[in-house]
Each structure stands twice: as C-alpha cells, then as structure tokens.
Amino acid sequence: MNTLLLVIALLLAAAMLGAAWVSIRVHRVATAMLAAGLVSLFASVMFLLLAAPDVAMTEAAIGSGLTTFLFFFVLGRVRGGRDD
Amino acid sequence: MVNPLYILAIGLGGAFLLGLLPNRQRSLAYAITLACLAGMAGIAASWLYAFALQGAPAMEVFTAGTQPPFAINFRIGLAESTLALLTLLVGLHSALFMRKTLITQGRRAMAVLLIFMMALCGVIFTRDLFNLFVFMELCVIATAGLVLLSTDQRALGAGLKYLIVSQLVSILLLVGIVFLYHSTGALNIDTMAALSVNALPGGAMAFFLVFIAVLAELKPFPANGWGLDIYESAHPAFSAIFSTATGGATLYAADKLLQLGGDTWLPVVTVIGIVTFIAANIFALAQRNDRRLLGYSSVGQIGLLLSVVGQRDLLGDAYYYIAGGLLLAHAVSKAGLFWLSGLVAQRELTAWAALRSQPVMVFAFATLLALLLGLPPFPGFYAKWDLAQQLAANDKLWLLGLILFGTLLEATYLLRWFGYTIKRDADEQGLVWQSGKADVVFSAVMAAWLLAYLWGYLSGHGNLLHAIPLLFALAFLPLEWLPAKLKNVLAIGGLLAWFYFNYPDYDPLKLIFAAVMLPGGALILLASFQHGKRRLGFYPAAMLMFAGLAMLINAHTSFDFFAAWELLTMGSYFLILRGKHSEPHALSYLVFSLGGAFLIMAGFAIAAQGAPEFPLTALAEVATAYAPWVFVLLAIGFMTKTAAVGVHIWLPGAHAEAETDVSPMVSGILLKAGLFGLFMLLITMGKQQLYGVELTHVLLWIGALSALIGNLIAIFQEDAKRLLAYSSIGQMGYAVFGLALMNHLGWLMALMFVINHYIYKSMLFLSVGGVAKRTGTRLMYRMGGLITLMPLSFIAVLVGIIAMSGVPPLSGFGGRWVLYNAIMTTEQRLPMVIIFLAGPIAFLYLFRLIHTVFLGQMKDELRKVREAPFWIVLPQMIFVAFLLAFALVPGLLLRRVDTYMNQFFAGSGGLDWTGLTITSDFGYWSPVQIMIIIAVIFVTLFLWLLFVNRKAQKVKQFNIVFAAERPYRPETTHFAWDFFAPYRRALGFLTVPVFERFWAAVAEFLHALADTLRRFYTGNGQTYAIHVLGFVIIVYLLMMGDQP
Amino acid sequence: MMDWIAMTTGFILILMGLYGALTHRNILRIIVSFTLANTGVNLVLVSVGYMLGRTAPILDKAVPMAEAVTRIIDPLPQALVLTAIVIGLGITAMMLTYAYKLYEAKGSLDIASYRELKW
C-alpha cells in the first residue's frame, strides 16, 4: 500500500516535471498554458496523496481551472502574441 | 482605546460600500472615501494622544477569541500609532490631491485606495508572520492598481515590472515562512522571537529567506530598478504614498522581523542599508527628471533608515527617537515634494523655476528640502546628531563617515535643484496652480514645522525653535510683504538689540567677534537701504545667517555650536545664491561648508564619546587617544569656512558673485565664524601631536601657504570683486598663521585681523560694488579715471588699501607690526619667510585697485557715471572714520583682550600698554607718533610735488593721436590688461589651479560614475527581477562566507 | 518519503518556473512560468505539514475528536496554502490584465520593448 502510494507519487512527480519542462520549452504559448494547467492538476492529485483534500480541491478548481481559463481569455485577446 | 480592527473594518467596509454605489455618484463616493480615511486617521490620532500624552501601555488585540500564537493578534504602541497616523494622513492628503483623478476613475479607484491604506495599517499592526505576508500582498496588488492612475502611459510598464519582482519576492517569502513555521511551531512573531530562531535546525536559513524577501521590498541596491520606475511614472500623489507610507510600513515590518531574528542579523541590515544609501545618492547626481530624482532620494533614505535599524542594539532608548526622526522627516518631506511635483508642469529639474511665480511655493520647497536633508531645526538634524554621537561612541566611525558622505551627496543634488529653482528661467505656464493641491503641499510644510518643534521639544539638547535669534530670523518670513526699508530697520534693530542684551555676558574674546558680527552686520546692512520694493528672500536668509552667528558665539555645548554652525551655513547659502550668476558658486560654497560641518560633527562626536551633553570647554579633557583626531577634524572643518588653501575654491566665486551688500557680509563677517571656531579649538585643545607631527605646525604651514597663494592669485585677477575675494584667502591665511603660532602675540595678531579684515574688506567690497553698480562691469581694465566721478568711493578704497597693505599709518600697520613681532617668536623659519613674502604681494594687487579703477584714462562710455548711491557710500565713510580711530588707539579694543589672553599664555610675551604707546619684546609702536610723522612726510612730499609740477600743462584726454587700427580684442591693448604679466611668467606656476582641478576631477569622477553605473538599470523588468535574485544570492553567499 | 518527493518536486518546479520567468521575453510566457513556480511553492508548503501515516485534518467517524492529536497531520500549512493559492490567482489576474493593457497600448508582448523608463 505504502509502496504503491510512493510509486504513484514518483510518477506524479515525474509527470509534473515533464509537463513543466514542456511548459517552459514549448514554442506555442497556448501549449505552455495547457501544460502549466496540467502541472497544477497533477499537483492537486499530489495534494490528495499528501492528505490535503482541501488544498487539492482548491488547486484543481482555482490553480488549474480558473487560472488556465484566465490565460486563454487573455491569449484570445492578444492576437499575434506569439513568442516574440 | 479604539480597537485597531475598526481601522480595518472602516477601510474594508468603506471599500465594499463603494461597490454598492452606482457608478454615477462619484462625488458621493469620493466623500465616503475621504470620510473613511479621516475616520481611520482619527482613530490613529486618538491612540497617539493616549500613548504620547497619557502614557498608556501598549495594547494587545486578539482575534477569534483565541490567544496567540494560535490566532492572529495585533499590537498597538507608540511606534505603531505614529506610523499608522502618518500612513493615513499621507493617504488622506493624497486622496485630496488626487481629487480629480479619483473622481474621473470612479469608485473602483477609491476602493483600491482605501484597501491600500487598510493593508498598510495591517502591515504595521500585525504580529503574525503569515498575516504580514497577506497584508503585503494586498499592498502589492493595490500598488499595481494605483500605479495606473497616472496619465503617463509608461506607468503600465512600471507596474508590470513591479508585479514581476513581487512575484519573485512572494515565492521566497512563502517558502521562508513555512520553514520558519516548521522550525518554531508558530507563526506569531513574538512566540518565534522567544525561541531564538538562529539556533533551531533550519531556522537561520528560513529566517534568511523571509527577511531578505521583506528587505527586497524596501528597494535595496541593486534590486531597486522597479521602484524607481514607479516613482518616475506614477501619479505624484501615489508616489507620495508609495515612498512614505509603504516605505515606513515595510521598514517597520523589517524591524519586527529583526526582533524575531535577533541581533546577529543587524550587521547585514547595516551593510545593505548603507550601500543602498550611498549608491542611490551617487546615481541621483546624474539625474535630470524630478520624480526619478525623488525616487533615488527615497531609496537612499530608506537605505539610511535600514542602516539605523541595524544599529538598534547600540542606540537603546534613543532608537525610536533617531529612527523615528529620520523616518518622519523623510516621509513628510518626500510626500510634500511629490505633491509639489504635481504642481510643476514639466519634468526637468530646471522647470521647477516656475515655482518662483508663487514665492510661497519657494518657501515650501525650501522647507521640505531642509527637512529632507536634516538641517536645523528639523527632526533629521537632531536625529543625525544623536546618531553620530552613538556611532562615534561605539567605534563605528566607518559607518558615520559613509552616512555623512552620502548625506553630502544628497545635499549636493538637492540643493543644486534648489539653485535651478531660484536661478533658472521660468516658464510662465510651468506652474499648474490649483489651490486644493497647494493646500495639500502646505499641510506637509506645516507638518514639517510641527515636527521640528516636537523633535526639539523631545531633544535632550534644548529646542532650537526656542532660540530667539532663530525665531527672529524666521519672523521675517511672515513679514515678507513689508517694504524692504522697513524690514531693514527691523533687522538692524534686532542685531543691535541682541548685542546690547548679551553684552554683559561676552568675555573679551567673544566680545570682539560679537562686535564684528552683530553691530558690524548692522553697519553693513545700512547699505541695504538702497534697495526698494520688498526684496523677497533677502531678509530671512540674511537674518538666518546672523542668527547662526549670534548663536555660535553664545554656544556652550557642542550641540549648540554645531546647530548654530549649520544655521549660519544655510543662511549664507541662501544669501549667496541671490547673486545674479552665483548658482554654481553658491552650490560649491554649500558643499564645502556642509562637508566641513560634517567633519565638525564627527569631531565633536568622537570627542564626546557618548556623553549626552558635551560642553565646549570639555574639549580640553578629551582622552589623548582621540584628541589629535578630534583636533584634525575640527580644524579642517573650521578651515573650510576660512577658505584655507586646498578647500578655498568655493570662495572667489561665492564672494565675487554675491550682491553688493552681501559680499561684505559673507566676506567681512562670515569668514570670522571659522576663525572663531579655530580660536575655540586652540584655546581648549592647545597643541596636539599626531604621529609625532605637531599639528599647529601644520596649521602654520597652511596659513602661510594660504597667505601666499591667495595673494598671488589675487594679483592676476581682472575682476575687482574676485581680486578682493582672493585677497580674503590670503588674509585668512595670515590669521590662521597667527593662531597657529600659539603664543600671545600671534593670537593678538589674529584678533587684529578679525577686526581689520572686517573693516577694510567690507569697505572695499562696498566701494567696488558701488563702482561696479555704476559702471556695469567688474573688470578693472574697463574702468579708469573714476577719481573725479566717484571721489568718495576713491577715498574709501584709498584708505582701505592703505590699511590693508599694512603700510603706516593705518591700523593695517598695527596688524603687521604685531604680526612681525609675533613671527619673530616662532622657530618655524620657512613659513615665516613665506609670510614675509606674501606681504609685498598684497601691495601689488591693492595698488591695481586704485591705479586701474580710479586713476588713468577715463573711458568714454563711463563719462556720465555718478557717485555710488548714498546708502552704499555711508557705511564706507563710517568705516573710514573707524579705521582712523582704530589706527590711533588700537588699545581701545585690544587691550582687554591682551590681558584676557594672559590666562592662556601666562605672563610671557604680552604687550605693554602704557599711554598711547605699545611696547613688545622687539620694540615699541606709538600710533599717534606714527600718524604725525606720516602726515608730515606726506604733506612735505605733496608740496614738493606741486612745486615740481607747477609748470605742467593740462592735457585733454583725447589730445593724442590714435593709430587707425582696431585690434581684434581691444581690451588687450589696455595698459591695465594682464597688468602683472611679467610676474605671471615668473610666479605663475604657483597659481596653477591644482586644487580647482582636483575638486573638479572629484566631481567629474562622481558624475561619470553615476552616469555609467546607472545604466545598469536597463529598464527591462526581467533584468530587474534578475537583480533581485542576484541580490538574494549575493547576500546569501556573503553570509555563508561569514559564518561557515 | 512522500514529503521528500513532494518537497523536491516543489523546489525543482520553483527553479524551473523561475528559469522560465527570467528567460522568456514574452510576457504571457513569463506569467505562465510564474504560475508553475507558484504550484511548486504550494507543493513545498503542503509537504512541510505532511506527517507519515497520518490522515487529513478532518474529524469524522474514522478520526474521532479524542484521537485527533495523534491521528491527523498539521492543518496549518494547508490553511496557508489555501490562502496562497487564492492570492496567487489574484496576482496572476493582475499580471494578465497588465499584459493585455500593454499589448493594447503597444501591440507587443515582448518585455524588452517596455524600457522607456530606465536609469
């Protein structure tokens, strides 16, 4: 049980770091935003593992949900706002 | 007492209430905002009343019905209530200032402002670390919002840079907080403080992160580019809040954290603070934009405060007095200046000249600058004095030196700015006069004077605003509307009255100085009667100088002495600045004087070794370990005032460019302040040795060289006033030389110079000034033959130069006679030779005054020149009479002094005053006999001349043949042009302006440094964030290196 | 172990986020990178409160009131993280607004093009 959790945690950590890497390195801004949202989502699962359900909920709703939407709202309004 | 949570409730409730209002009712919303701010300020004021006047104990406020550390708590004490009141008042006034902007932007902007003020109060009150973070984040967001109130498009960029940096800061802060919580098990600052964090595992590191993050909010060098951009582009009323309220609250947060971290962190704070202070002030030197300049100054002031916070362990009880004084001075002045900048249309520093269209604004500007610089009688002055005492007593001279250096830089750019305001061309539309905004500025000015009174009241040294001379000078400010002639009567009356009432208290030495400064000043003021209208600004400045002089003579403690010194420096600066072309010269005068003053302050501080009151007489008992250093510091300080060679370069410009009646004041009178200081120093400290060098011998050399070089340069001057100015350097050199002889005759000679120099230099400056006024030029080769047109001036000059060059029969000869007697007593042969050499040189330049100006060919364009105005001639004639009298009976004044001096040089080398004859070891001097002999010789010669020339033919001026050519530069053909060219070829090497070049190079270097280094603020927000990160890492590495 | 994993991941996320924020020139990318770093901070914060073998700080039938002290993990960091997340959102929203306004004013999202204020 404990080992299983650990493995999951390790996998999550790897996924988070991978997504973060993508978010930093990728060329398209939209992808970066999505990847960042993904990191947040993985983090909220991690919070569950860390026995923090309140934080998990908040992170999922606010950190990954609303924030990502805000990003896309603005991205849609700055046309041509690619990596310049 | 009212619960502080009501401040929060009012602020927040007001903000939420604004949300309920329809967007249209903007005036109502504005009224609500003001009411909320006023209510909050009222609460803070009620606390201040309770703490300060009723001595109430600090108030602990718990929330959630739970004790800390389990719930958040607030603490309100004197410091908190003061800061909160300051914050809220600045906020209220800024809201008043921004009335139009706020109403245009609507209720949302007002809500943001209210929340901002609430959050700042929260930062001040809270004792909980995480709560502190929350309030700080609120401040960040509110700041980012309020920056956008500016009409300046660039503010947008500045706001983003700020957000980027604060993101970085908040990341560090959060990580630090949670690890600190992990180490201590609490978030309450007091609970954590009790646990000595540094010893806990991981505690020191966690604290470091928290602390460095809060410090980064204080805009330390180099992590402060973002702050400067905000200052430059934000609405000035917001900048006022950002500089004062945010700065104050964050500083207080850092102070709280230090209680948590303990004293081991104090050195870090000190170093960061002082580096920031110096760097900001150097950068500001090259700044041309007013708000950015104020930004640099804000950054610097916060740095200074940080370094004071770093001394909290030394300062003990005085900590809040000193830090509070500096903080309030910074806050009120900076807020006032930012508001004032909102009234000036253009952003160039020179555009502030527009203030002159409303003289009262110039007064406001001067007050705020003085407050900022910590000049007397403002709080910063008391604070810096006490700080210097403590630093010196605790062997932190390096810090004291750096603080004073930074302050000097600050004074340089701030007063240069003041100079622009007074002297540059004003744009008529340059001042956006709105009475509402002006009232806000004036409330800052009022607060400045109130604080001045309060800090004086709290000071252990007595209240400067109770000093009658100062009050008398200040009284001329509200009387500025009176006509100049009436004010002149008042001024003369004041000087004479003060002298009369203090007469019984003067000892003979002081009496001489007092007589020169007070009735002497009154005499020169007679010349001021020629000015009509109101002559705005003259009387407050002049009387400030005289107040300083009067207080200087009466001073008994080092504090009184220094305060008087600063007052007379400021007064004379304002006075000199009035001259037409004196802007750069006044500045260089001030920089040297303040530099000298700071040396004096440091000297006194070292001497006192922490004693709360230091009587001047106690200089005699300074421990031998410091005594020579004290001597050196004080002597250099005084000699900047006497313009000894090396630090003389300010004098010629300052004296030559001053107004006609100001030149004699600053030359004849002001220079004596330095001599007075030297007298005081030598009487108390006597001979001192440093590394085996007899310091009075050094003085001897300085005096001799000053005499030689001053005189030598004087002979090459074409400008009559500059000639006189250089001659002053020489004359003061004589006086210093005499003092440094350290014997009876030497001092007597110095005293004779005090009197003589006053008389003939005042007289000559007046007559030359009168001539310059009539002829419209000060260049001597442009004059000539004025003897028939201005006979009275001619007489004055003639008598003056006879007196001065030391030829019989006038008092200059007496001076010389005493001088040569004195010189014979010294063993220092070389300086003696130099002094001897300087004598005849003096004659060369004095001769030019008569020869070139009054004799010779009359210039065609000067044919219609009239005698100088009556009021300028009158004092000259009085001086002539006085010179004759003094020549006949020098004993009148000197006799008492001579006996007085016996107590210092017991029995040896005194003079014998019997009847009208004075006898020394080397011979005797009978003034009356000499006078008679000279008269006989003169009359004989004159008669012989008449006899020889009896057949001479009168030649008309134009009865000569002109060559039909016109030289390229006509003046070069004038016989008086470059009159002493042969001497220049021979001795010119001595007049090479090495010191001018040296100081110019110093100034050049600092400006170039500023201009190069500030490019480091590239304007890129990302770079600024990198700076912040770099700052954190550097401090980390330095600390790790310090404690492995 | 769990807390170590989370903490290390958190720190690495912070560093990666900061690297992104300090090297990308596009303002939107900078903001995205900062949210990454914020997520990292949240992870670090929560992992500091974590204790092996204990449960979430919610009392119910599984964790009765009397056993709370020995059964639950430290609730305080979680409370702090909640606040931090919300504040982070506030700041992100502010920055996005700024980005939008800047773009509107100048048509560029390159941070290097906003350098009128300097020196």
Added chain:
Amino acid sequence: MIRNFAVLLLLLGLAGIFIHLMQGYIPATELNQSAHYYAAHSAEDLGAANIVTAIIVTYRGLDTLGEVTVLFLAATIIGMVLANGHKAQRSLQRQLPPSGELLTTASRLLTPLILLFGAYVFVNGHLTPGGGFQGGAILASAALLLLLTDPLKRFSHRLIAVVESLSGLLFIAIGVLGMVLAGGFLDSRILPTGAFGTLFSAGSIPLIYSLIGLKVGAEFTSMLNNLAETEKS
C-alpha cells in the same frame, strides 16, 4: 546566451539555498504546539469537523478576510482598468456563429446544477473538504460555462457588484459582531456551536464560509466578465 547563463547561475545559487533549507528540515513526528492546539481544541471550541476550515474561518480569519480582499482588489482593478474605453465598442462586436444547440441546452441544464453544487461545497465547508473558495470557484465556473456557450452573454455588473459588496460587508459585520458578542474579531462563537458534525453547527463558520463563497464566486465572475468584455471586433 549570456543572460540565460547568468540566470542559470543565479538559480543554481537559489538551489543551494533550497538544499540548505532541506538539510535543516527534520520531518516532524509529533504535532507542534500550534497544530496540537488546533487538533485538540478546534472541534471542541468551535465545533468544526474540518480543522482546516476552522483555522481558515476563525483562527486565521483575518488572513481569509485579507484573501477575499485580494480577490476583491484584483476584480476591482481589472474592472477599473478594462472598463475604460470599451463601452463604446460594444456595438462593434463581431458576430459569432451561434453555438450548437446541444451546447446551449446542456449549459442551460448544467448551470443550475453547478450552482447548486457550489453552494453545497461552501455550506458544508466545516464538515467536509472544500469551502468558500472552492465553492466560489465552482459558482464562477457556471458563469464561465455561460460565457463560453454564448460569448456575447453579459452578466449584470450591478448584480455582481451588489453580491460582492453585500457579502463583504456582512463578513465584516460578523467579524465585528464577534468582537462585540464573543472573544474577538471573527470569533465564530457568536452563534451556538450546535451538534458536532451537523450542518447547522460550528457557530458562524458556515455562514461566513457561505458569504465567502458568494463573494469569491462574484469576484471570479466579475473578473471573467470584464475580461470577456474586452473582446474587440
């Protein structure tokens, strides 16, 4: 690039700081004094089963007030900044193709459900995970859904503002009541703590959390709404 390299170097330094921190980090085996107090007392004193909620709403209620204010501030500033000069462009807004029938219907159906769920989350904040912030975010997501299906849909600024302000004012009022009636600002014991574990328990915590939920929901909506309005033709 030199710049990237410098950043890398500095971050290496920061990594050093972090490693330093982790070296000093000793995982706790016992609850520290604060946590111990909360574990032992919050249920008893405040009657809240969710200790995190007890801390957020009561013990550190001031933080939460600040937090709500952060959102309020952000929403207000966004409104202030974006409101300038966009009203006139409303008529120019581009005509979007109508959203699909399915999407519209689904959103109409879903919205009340989401709202209900949000309310459930914050009302039960003292018992189960979740609370005002999460619930508020869920409320806002309903608004988001409506915005997405109908980009031209606008919510009444007035309504949002009233909800926002009223809930804020009530929050403060309850806080002040705590000062008057109970032990201090935001003390939740102005109402009876009730039976442990039931909906109407834990004093004013559910009330406060509901207000927070409403306020947060309103603020998020206002932010989204303002951003949505910026859309130009």
